[in-house]
Amino acid sequence: MDKSLEKSLTQWLRGQKSACGHFLKLSILLGILNGFAIVAQAYCLATILDGVIMQQLAVSELSHYFISLIGLFGLRAILAFGRERVSFEAGRRLREHIRQAVLHKLIALGPVFIKGKPAGAWASIVFEQVEDLHDFYAKYLPQMILAGFIPITILACVFPLNWAAGLILLATAPLIPLFMILVGMGAADANRKNFTALARLSGHFMDRLQGMATLKLFNRAEAELGKIEQASEDFRTRTMAVLRMAFLSSAVLEFFAAVSIAVLAVYFGFSYLGHLNFGHYGAGISLFTGMFVLIMAPEFYQPLRDLGAHYHAKAQAIGAAESLVDLLETPETYLANSSSSPDKDMLSTPQDQIDLATVAITATDLKVFSQDGACLLGPVSFEVNTGEHVAVVGPSGAGKTSLINALLGFLPYQGSLKINGVELKQIPLAKWRSHLAWLGQDPQLFHGTLRDNVALANPELTDEQILSLLSRAQLADFVAQHHQGLDAPISDQAAGVSVGQAQRIALARAFAQDASVFVLDEPTASLDKHSEMQIMQSINQAISAKTCITVTHRLDELSDMHKILVLSKGKLTQAGSYQELVADEAGLFARLVAGKEAV
Incomplete structure (x- = not known):
């Protein structure tokens, strides 16, 4: 993907975070509090070990540290649970906001624009691609703040105890984000291609599904199965490429974190054996210092590892954002008016x-x-x-x-x-x-009841008025014969009624509008000819003036x-x-x- 395009998409993604409300900030706050709890937990645990092993203190003398440690375990669990909840709420609000924006845009652009793509492609944009924005706001953005704050906090605690350990942490920390960036360079492009393949597969499958009768009559069903299989294989290949990047990133980040912790462990081990004598400030290296730093080391790298693990969420979001931005920025100049709702002026x-x-x-x-x-x-x-x-x-x-x-x-x-x-x-x-009252040759009925479809433009219609409209549309017999009457179900794509009946229902719906x-x-x-004459007679009576x-x-x-x-x-x-x-x-x-x- 072009760097300028990736940058502009990232800026657009960041610009939408206001839709998350205060939940995004609350998620960051809970993560920061969890960072402080980590430091306090490591302090209590190192103090207990140093007191029991080196100072030979009785357990009762350290009871308040044990109580604090147990309390910190519970506090961290509560903070982690709360952060997951508010992070999910932030992502949910964002997805709801984007979906509303997309649907409003599609309404504004109108049916002529929508028919330019298969229905499956629009379904992919509205559902799949919007869904893939969730982790960017729920996990990646908060983790970016925490990946900077928590390691700095830990370094601020480690350097006063041992500058050599602080330098090891400081020197090895950039390896993780460096590799994260290298892996992420191709991840956004892979995700973009993956979404393109998904949209193509969705549209291809929907078109073939709707035209199944035609395909069978022309003996093309088997041939089209091969094309769907080819599109599916293309999507599978691209999906696996994205997953390979994600797994490779996680594995390498774990490797660098493990090596860095091992270096610290070797440093303290040789220091305790007397082979190394630097890093301290003249007082030697106590067991407390070694345990505190080694306990904090995994927590030092954990925010960076989490950021690396969530980095694919950014790449995924950038890939999804490209088609969303293209849609949302489509000019509406070709409409008779720029808005379906007039403004105050x-x-x-x-x-x-x-x-x-x-x-x-x-x-x-x-x-x-x-x-x-x-x-x-x-x-x-x-x-x-x-x-x-x-x-x-x-x-x-x-x-x-x-x-x-x-x-x-x-x-x-x-x-x-x-x-x-x-x-x-x-x-x-x-x-x-x-x-306006509109009646097309291919009327669109919606999932619901017969009553719902007739009263689409005027929900206040009574059952008597709906029956009168259906009678004018020569559909009274259908209602009388159906055991559910006006509650007769209309399924997706007008399933359950014939094409002629769908045309008459649409005609009754047109009559219901005060056009x-x-x-x-x-x-x-x-x-047929007989029904045509009856319908035309009803239309001429309804629209005579x-x-x-x-x-x-x-x-x-x-x-x-x-x-x-x-x-x-x-x-x-x-x-x-x-x-x-x-x-x-x-x-x-x-x-x-x-x-x-x-x-």
């Missing part, structure tokens, strides 16, 4: 007071763009008057969906797109969308439309009534109706 503007009880739409030299700036539609100019029913038709790829997405506020545009004379960009999206504009995208695409824009491929049902917009290759080629367009035999619409060109 916007609330005071005349545009917020616009009356959307009835809606007229005027487009002048309108151009619609993709997220990367490619022109998808335009320039086009048209008008939709209040209460008009307008059909948008044309060959596939003509720009029909792009026009709808611009109206819904999901794609950027240039030129003018006015709602009741006010530019769409100046109208708060929440206000505009509250007056001024109905936007319909192939509303009867999944229905409403403005309606319908995208459709069924040209034989457009005779009642007030106006038809014919798109081709991103341009508006014709506009007029059904009779006017059919009469123009040289026009695109007449050729589409005659079947001379594919819709």
Whole structure:
């Protein structure tokens, strides 16, 4: 990974620690108190051994040291438990904060942006990558402070007793962070590649799972199993590379710590044997000094070893942060408005007071763009008057969906797109969308009950009102025949209902919204001829006085439309009534109706 990128990601990670609240500081405080308890514990233990062995004191004379030692054991256990609890809470709050930021960003960016990646890739970002930030805040950041404070505290206690032992500790201490840095140089890049492989595997598996019927019908199931196996093997290889780095780091840190402690032990052993006579301040080396330093030596290296053990958490967090930062810093300039919730200044503007009880739409030299700036539609100019029913038709790829997405506020545009004379960009999206009813050809139902899905936009609906809406959507028989009625379960991906039933449930949900504009995208695409006629009759009754824009491929049902917009290759080629367009035999619409060109 590029050093400048790694540095910027580290700075971003540190900038998020305010979300941990006071728990991060409390974790550090408990670690510092544990460090003081370590010193006191070593002092009591060394005093007891020196008193019993060298000074031949009775155990009763050292009873207060025994009591203190037992108390310190209990205190350290309580401090360690408390630190684990508050550290976990700090990480939990951080993960909750980041997940909320990611979800809010995805809501702001809209469905067009989300469809640019497989659902599995988004699941990997929201769950796996956010989860891997936990240890950076719960363990690594607090340990960085403790790795500096506790060794310095121990050195401050050792140097007054024996300067040679202090120098040994001071000289060997940098070996641990040095190797930690050397190992960590490639760890962040390995983690980043690991997350990329995981996102690819998740998206690959989700796509194949959703298309299993298609794969079986085309006899490609076995071939796709091989591709999933290949993606899984790639992910396994990268995961093992990350684990190898983590285990290698831990093993080498343990080795250096053991060697350093051994050097201290050799120094004191030869000093007691009389072969070494330096390091003390003229009074010789007592058993207390040797025991105190040797007891403190493992504790001196332990914070550094813990930091090394948690260093992979930093590398893991940096690898996870790259895609999170890319997402969170994605500009929202392509939205019709920068926020789905208007700010206070916007609330005071005349545009917020616009009356959307009835809606007229005027487009002048309108151009619609993709997220990367490619022109998808335009320039086009048209008008939709209040209460008009307008059909948008044309060959596939003509720009029909792009026009709808611009109206819904999901794609950027240039030129003018006015709602009741006010530019769409100046109208708060929440206000505009509250007056829209949307029905797509592939309706999205959510896990829950039939009642929940119909009352999605208006949770205050009574059961009687919901039944009335379902009856208008020609779904009353389904409710009556189902033994759970409105509590009929709807599983993920609309499992439990047919495609036609899902379309009708979505239609009832659209009816439930007090909308001024109905936007319909192939509303009867999944229905048989008889059901189609019933649904269209219900729609026409519900929206008789409403403005309606319908995208459709069924040209034989457009005779009642007030106006038809014919798109081709991103341009508006014709506009007029059904009779006017059919009469123009040289026009695109007449050729589409005659079947001379594919819709």
